[in-house]
Amino acid sequence: MATNHCRWIVHVDMDAFFAAVEQRDHPAYLGKPVIIGGLHGRGVVSTASYEARKYGITSAMPMVEARRRCPSGIFLPPNMNKYAHVSDQIRQIFDFFSPTVEPLSMDEAFLDVTGMEYQYPDVTDIARQIKDRIKEELNLTASAGVATNKFLAKLASDLKKPDGLVVIHPGAEIDLLAPMSVKKLWGVGHATARILKSLNIETIEDFRNTDLKILEHYLGTCSLELYNLAWGRDNRPVIADRQAKSIGNENTFTIDIWSKDEIRAVLLALAGKVGWRLRKAGLQGRTITVKVRFSSFRTVTRSVTLPSALSLDESIYQVACKMIDKIPLHEGVRLLGITVSKLGQGGGQLSLFAEDNERQEKITAVMDKLKDKFGEAIITRGRIW
Numbered sequence: 001m002a003t004n005h006c007r008w009i010v011h012v013d014m015d016a017f018f019a020a021v022e023q024r025d026h027p028a029y030l031g032k033p034v035i036i037g038g039l040h041g042r043g044v045v046s047t048a049s050y051e052a053r054k055y056g057i058t059s060a061m062p063m064v065e066a067r068r069r070c071p072s073g074i075f076l077p078p079n080m081n082k083y084a085h086v087s088d089q090i091r092q093i094f095d096f097f098s099p100t101v102e103p104l105s106m107d108e109a110f111l112d113v114t115g116m117e118y119q120y121p122d123v124t125d126i127a128r129q130i131k132d133r134i135k136e137e138l139n140l141t142a143s144a145g146v147a148t149n150k151f152l153a154k155l156a157s158d159l160k161k162p163d164g165l166v167v168i169h170p171g172a173e174i175d176l177l178a179p180m181s182v183k184k185l186w187g188v189g190h191a192t193a194r195i196l197k198s199l200n201i202e203t204i205e206d207f208r209n210t211d212l213k214i215l216e217h218y219l220g221t222c223s224l225e226l227y228n229l230a231w232g233r234d235n236r237p238v239i240a241d242r243q244a245k246s247i248g249n250e251n252t253f254t255i256d257i258w259s260k261d262e263i264r265a266v267l268l269a270l271a272g273k274v275g276w277r278l279r280k281a282g283l284q285g286r287t288i289t290v291k292v293r294f295s296s297f298r299t300v301t302r303s304v305t306l307p308s309a310l311s312l313d314e315s316i317y318q319v320a321c322k323m324i325d326k327i328p329l330h331e332g333v334r335l336l337g338i339t340v341s342k343l344g345q346g347g348g349q350l351s352l353f354a355e356d357n358e359r360q361e362k363i364t365a366v367m368d369k370l371k372d373k374f375g376e377a378i379i380t381r382g383r384i385w
């Protein structure tokens with residue numbers, strides 16, 4: 001995929017979130033219509049499993065109506081503490097992939113992955129890996145959309161639910177949007193849609209073909225913004241709500257590796273990626289975790305919390321090597337990972353490396369500039385430590 005665009009945004013949204021968590025935790029509910037919401041009085045549906053949606057059950061529908069449509073359904077009250085916990089776990093996965101995460105609700109977020117594409121063969125892989133990881137670690141499915149702005153990424157994540165992955169390549173948005181309802185434009189609710197309908201504007205193409213002056217007359221000042229969305233243009237940045245809790249990278253090998261030298265070479269590359277992401281986010285971390293998955297899928301992690309924070313590749317690499325050296329190697333290694341956590345804004349680097357730091361910081365700053373400009377391939381650091 002071409003990388004000469006300003007931004008790449010991924011939007012991830014869990015499928016039938018509350019219901020999916022209950023189905024996961026109660027295998028007897030799998031494949032069944034599960035409806036979560038207020039069960040008494042004038043309670044409404046929070047969400048329904050995809051099996052229940054076949055009965056026309058939707059969020060915000062009165063529970064009485066849902067029971068009428070699907071008397072044999074499994075009706076449950078929400079367990080918000082549990083969903084909040086899962087939401088935190090999802091957030092940790094998002095943080096692993098980008099330092100810029102903007103959650104929209106408990107089960108969805110935007111990730112700005114601009115500049116990350118050099119770590120993946122294709123920006124689509126980032127979204128795929130996020131989905132895979134959610135499945136692997138939480139046994140839940142999510143849908144993801146990838147595009148060059150927030151509006152298109154969110155639109156994309158909704159196109160193939162559940163378990164969808166849709167990429168809107170630059171240029172494709174024009175035709176894709178054309179036949180869609182104007183309601184797909186952010187900010188067009190029922191009231192605006194009704195006004196537009198009275199003007200015979202039902203699709204996004206109709207909207208585009210309408211004189212902006214007419215739109216302004218009926219819709220007021222938001223017309224220009226809607227007009228831009230109708231052409232797939234949206235400059236809103238992804239705003240990280242709070243700092244990432246951890247930043248990590250891992251690598252799964254096509255062929256298991258055995259030698260310490262190979263392991264060190266991989267750790268060097270991983271430290272470079274994690275360090276770059278930390279510095280890009282202006283962060284440093286005190287806890288370094290290494291993860292090793294063996295050919296038998298046995299997974300071992302080791303962590304160390306240091307007296308002061310670090311973000312230089314060399315420092316991360318050295319700490320990771322020390323931990324890996326203590327893990328006995330009785331079988332091949334299929335995955336290696338490094339994560340840095342206990343993050344804070346930049347400050348002093350680890351004193352252990354103090355004498356070298358000034359030189360290292362200068363080298364790192366030059367390398368970062370080159371990476372930003374040309375991508376990581378331009379400069380691969382040899383084993384000079």
Ligand code: TTP
Pocket residue numbers: 013014015016017018019045046047048059060105106107108161162
């Ligand atoms: P959504 O992401 O809108 O819905 P969903 O995840 O259940 O289904 P999907 O994304 O696959 O269409 O909302 C996330 C959770 O928020 C949902 O599981 C329950 C809760 N919620 C409510 O409590 N009330 C509502 O009206 C909506 C829309 C969601």
Ligand code: MG
Pocket residue numbers: 013014015016017107108
């Ligand atoms: Mg959802």
